[in-house]
Amino acid sequence: MTVTRVYLVDDNDGFRDSTAWLLETAGFEVESFASGAAFLEAYAGHRHGDASECLVSDIRMPEMSGLQLQDELGRRGIQLPLVFVTAHGDVPLAVEAMRKGASNFLEKPFSEQALVDALRTALAHARNRGSGGGMANELLAKLSPRERQVLDLVVASKPNKIIADILGISIKTVELHRANMMGKLGVRSLPELMKVALGHG
Incomplete structure (x- = not known):
């Protein structure tokens, strides 16, 4: 049976403990780390078998920030789905993280x-990209690279304003891409769009 393992990196002990408990209650296997360096050291020695893996990291930490951790993973060729958690004032950093390939960011408290x-x-999303999702992938192949970027951010539940900030385009342009994308995929609602994007279309 596939285990879903979440690596949780945050220097705040209380937040780390409460979030680990929350995730374990939801059925995830959790490994917690107080720093990016501690996570990298432990991860390098792991056997990665039948686990689906995801990383949840704070963005602002001493010594190694979440963005530096993201960069280091990229240098090592480690492709982990990455969700950042961030305080309200760190949203511009989170936008930069998504530009670099993070899956999502959540503002505390969430x-x-x-x-x-x-x-x-x-x-x-990571599974779908790795396995090729049949008919859904045929539909997604119709999208332009920019429409695909917009789709990824819509799937990450980002509003048009944040999508515009991440991609460096206007909100009107985002709306236009969303309309074109939904037309090409033959969907009329956000739930239908999510199904196609995640390989269930």
């Missing part, structure tokens, strides 16, 4: 459901 949904979406 609900249990928001975190669980973000993880499941990130994992499903």
Whole structure:
């Protein structure tokens, strides 16, 4: 049976403990780390077998920030779905993280459901990209590179304003891409769009 393992990196002991408990209650296997360096050291020695894996990391930490951790994973060729958690003032950093390929970011405080949904979406997206999702992939192949970027951010539950900031385009242009994308995919609602994007179309 496939285990879903979440690596949780945050220097705040209380937040780390409460979030680990929350995730374990939701059925995830959790390994917690107080720093990016501690996570990298432990991860390098792991056997990665039948586990779906995802990383949840704070963005602002001493010594190694979440962005530096993201960069280091990239240098090592480690492709983990990555969800950042961030304080309100760090949203511009989170936008930069998504430009670099993070799956999502959540502002603290967030609900249990928001975190669980973000993880499941990130994992499903990673699986779909790795396995090729049949008919859904045929539909997605119709999208332009920019429409695909917009789709990824819509799936990450980002509003048009944040999508515009991440991609460096206007909100009107985002709306136009969304309309074109939904037309090409033959969907009329966000739930239908999510099904196609995550390989269930």
